Amino acid sequence: xxxxxxxxxxxxxxxxxxxxxxxxxxxxxxxxxxxxxxxxxxxxxxxxxxxxxxxxxxxxxxxxxxxxxxxxxxxxxx
Numbered sequence: 001x002x003x004x005x006x007x008x009x010x011x012x013x014x015x016x017x018x019x020x021x022x023x024x025x026x027x028x029x030x031x032x033x034x035x036x037x038x039x040x041x042x043x044x045x046x047x048x049x050x051x052x053x054x055x056x057x058x059x060x061x062x063x064x065x066x067x068x069x070x071x072x073x074x075x076x077x078x
Contacts, residue, residue, distance in 0.1 A: 009017075021028045 017028050017031060020031050024031060026034075
């Protein structure tokens with residue numbers, strides 16, 4: 001389903017939109033749609049990265065730095 005929207009924008013942006021539309025051989029609405037989709041992808045990706053970074057900090061300090069696979073194997077016999 002498509003929805004009609006009216007936007008007010010500075011004349012310079014309108015000129016840029018017209019130019020992009022002409023250069024890409026696409027309708028102005030297509031150009032706007034693609035730009036919004038690209039921006040939304042970037043925003044969602046950054047949000048996921050921020051969440052992952054936040055989560056990674058939750059686990060720091062849980063395992064002492066000296067503990068590695070070799071140390072664990074050496075403790076197996078004790």
